[in-house]
Amino acid sequence: MFKDFFRKTKYAILDTPENVERKEPEAFTKCDECGNTVYYKDSDKNFKVCTRCGYHMKLTADERLSIILDEESFLEYDTDLETLDILEFPQYQEKIKETQELTGLKEAVVTGEGKIEGIPSVICVMDQRFISASMGSVVGEKITRAIEKAIEKKLPVVIFSASGGARMQEGILSLMQMAKTSAAVGRLNKAGLLYISVLTNPTTGGVTASFASLGDIIIAEPGALICFAGPRVIEQTIRQNLPPGFQRAEFLLKHGLLDLIVVRKDLRQTIAKLLAFHKGV
Amino acid sequence: MTKKLEFDKPINELEDKVKELQEFAQEKNIDLSDEIKVLEQRLHRFKKETYENLTPWQKSQVARYLERPTTLDYIKYIFTDFVELHGDRLYGDDMAIVGGLAYLEGQPVTVVGHQKGKEVKENVSRNFGMPHPEGYRKALRLMRQAEKFNRPVICFVDTPGAFPGIGAEERGQGEAIARNLMELFCLKIPVIVVVCGEGGSGGALALAVGDRICMLEHAIYSVISPEGCASIIWKDSNRAVEAASALKLTAQDLLNFGVIDEIISEPLGGAHRDPEAMACKIRDKIIKNLKQLKTMSQEELVKFRHKKFRKIGMFTEDIAEN
Numbered sequence: 001m002f003k004d005f006f007r008k009t010k011y012a013i014l015d016t017p018e019n020v021e022r023k024e025p026e027a028f029t030k031c032d033e034c035g036n037t038v039y040y041k042d043s044d045k046n047f048k049v050c051t052r053c054g055y056h057m058k059l060t061a062d063e064r065l066s067i068i069l070d071e072e073s074f075l076e077y078d079t080d081l082e083t084l085d086i087l088e089f090p091q092y093q094e095k096i097k098e099t100q101e102l103t104g105l106k107e108a109v110v111t112g113e114g115k116i117e118g119i120p121s122v123i124c125v126m127d128q129r130f131i132s133a134s135m136g137s138v139v140g141e142k143i144t145r146a147i148e149k150a151i152e153k154k155l156p157v158v159i160f161s162a163s164g165g166a167r168m169q170e171g172i173l174s175l176m177q178m179a180k181t182s183a184a185v186g187r188l189n190k191a192g193l194l195y196i197s198v199l200t201n202p203t204t205g206g207v208t209a210s211f212a213s214l215g216d217i218i219i220a221e222p223g224a225l226i227c228f229a230g231p232r233v234i235e236q237t238i239r240q241n242l243p244p245g246f247q248r249a250e251f252l253l254k255h256g257l258l259d260l261i262v263v264r265k266d267l268r269q270t271i272a273k274l275l276a277f278h279k280g281v
Numbered sequence: 282m283t284k285k286l287e288f289d290k291p292i293n294e295l296e297d298k299v300k301e302l303q304e305f306a307q308e309k310n311i312d313l314s315d316e317i318k319v320l321e322q323r324l325h326r327f328k329k330e331t332y333e334n335l336t337p338w339q340k341s342q343v344a345r346y347l348e349r350p351t352t353l354d355y356i357k358y359i360f361t362d363f364v365e366l367h368g369d370r371l372y373g374d375d376m377a378i379v380g381g382l383a384y385l386e387g388q389p390v391t392v393v394g395h396q397k398g399k400e401v402k403e404n405v406s407r408n409f410g411m412p413h414p415e416g417y418r419k420a421l422r423l424m425r426q427a428e429k430f431n432r433p434v435i436c437f438v439d440t441p442g443a444f445p446g447i448g449a450e451e452r453g454q455g456e457a458i459a460r461n462l463m464e465l466f467c468l469k470i471p472v473i474v475v476v477c478g479e480g481g482s483g484g485a486l487a488l489a490v491g492d493r494i495c496m497l498e499h500a501i502y503s504v505i506s507p508e509g510c511a512s513i514i515w516k517d518s519n520r521a522v523e524a525a526s527a528l529k530l531t532a533q534d535l536l537n538f539g540v541i542d543e544i545i546s547e548p549l550g551g552a553h554r555d556p557e558a559m560a561c562k563i564r565d566k567i568i569k570n571l572k573q574l575k576t577m578s579q580e581e582l583v584k585f586r587h588k589k590f591r592k593i594g595m596f597t598e599d600i601a602e603n
Contacts, residue, residue, distance in 0.1 A: 007519055015517040019313045036421050065584050070442065078598075080599040081596050081597070081598050082596060082597045082598075083595075083596055083597075084595040084596055084597055086538070086595040087527065087528070087529050090514075090527055095585055103479055106537075128410050130418060135548055137594035137595050138594075138596045139595045140594055141594050141596060144591070155287070155448050166482070166483070166504045166505075166527075167504075168505050168510050168513065168514065169502055169531050170504075170529075170595075171503065171504050171528045171530065172502060172504055172529070172530065172534075172535055173538060173593060173594055173595060174503040174505060175482060175483070175486055175503070176486075176488060176540060176593040176594070177464050177593075177594060178458075178462060178483060179466075179486060179490050179530075179590045179593075180591060180593060180594065182462035182466070183461040183462070183463065183466040183490075183586075183587055184458055185463055186463045186464075186467055187587070188582070189463075190467075192476065196363050203331075204483075205483070206504075208455030208459075208461075209443075209454070209455040209458035209483040210458075210462060210483075211459070212455075212459070213455050213459040213460070214459050214460070214463055222505050226455075227444070227450055227455070228443065228449070228450060228455035228458070228483070229444075229446075229449070229454065230445075230446075231443030233443045233445045234446060234447065234450070237444075238444065238447070242447070243447075246447070247450055249582065255451050255452070255453070256333075256453075258452050263291060272481050277334040
């Protein structure tokens, strides 16, 4: 009996505090919108949507692919494209290197093909950790190639946009990517293939003014900022405060610029349903 | 009186002096031709030295100069019987873009271009050449009409950019530009673009998808204004001079990148010194290019335009791993 008691006290010594401390910074995040503390274990179940205010937090390209595609169905295209600092723009090369190391990505968009509830599609996802997912030569080229692949394979295209716009550091070549990608969508249309454009927070500038606005069906996530000119630029130009909700997905829907707003947990099923309508087209 | 360009001041002073001397000689009926000749030679040298060595920032100022000829000036000199057509049939008529029918050497063409004002009042009504969505939709309507009647389109590009405002966003500024980009690629008629002043970002590009892109010697064409770029990158719009160089926005840079096809040289001292001579040069280029494009079939044209833009972009690719 005495022995048992001794053993019990021994078992009570736990080495967990150290572990808990290490995990703590990663265990939760703050919602950008309402400041609510969101535990990852809750938010992951909830697709990184704030449990209190419903704010849709930003997703990495990997996270996006994992919630949209069928498991292990993804085949990535054009993994080796990297930017050339053709303008020799101040600090650009360093910024690219730094971002590549930080994110493990080579550029701001991941493209490839995969299945959504069994339906094969070409899919492109922009990742904002990479210089605000701005569009330079590589992003323009990868989107264009993905669309061309879709034409070749007669597949539908789903693009998840999120972008700060054209990438300044590549100057006029970035601007020309708007024309190049829009031309590619034109060719896709001619081939009679479906393009679903999904606008996520924030989609702005040159991406809004090119392929992102050209979907047969345009979907947005709730609350996403979608605009050509950013709110700050507009405020500076017209010297007025902007009305609440201006340039948010709900505002765009009201003004006839979107087909649907879909919450993240329903996105996969909604896209699959829309794709199914066009099966065998 | 418009505010003169800072680096143009010595030239302006000399120009005034020559004029003064000429008037004086005429008035007093004396022969000052030798003196005038010396001054004129100096003036010529001055202009040459200044305008052959403009920095990118100075070029930006020339391109935006209030006295620089606008689309309507060029239309007046290049075409005959211009009839302006208005409205997008959806919302309104945007005066920041003009368009209509005209003859070029007796051949009907459609002309579209950004339009800046000459003075404050006109600039307010033309919104300083910054279009709203209805402007782009009007342009597209006129281009489709040109396609229907199988006449070429000539576009003049001169805008600080698409207008950043509440109404513009409500009516889908992004969509309007995107649609123009896509549709311009599908037009089965020759499209010639002349970047004549400021090529400001997406707002310029929406009228600048064509089979031939010509650019005036001192025009600029950029993804963002130097001021905008400086304020985003360095949080300091006063560093616009630096940004203008970094952005590589001159006609010479763009020709190197293969973004434009040719540069149209300006009269000595800039297009604003002789709008008619400038228009004459543009006219010659348009006629020359149209002749070339007319030899192509409709399908060839569309294919050619796609190919032309398809190849723009610079990147590396590790082929070995592919």
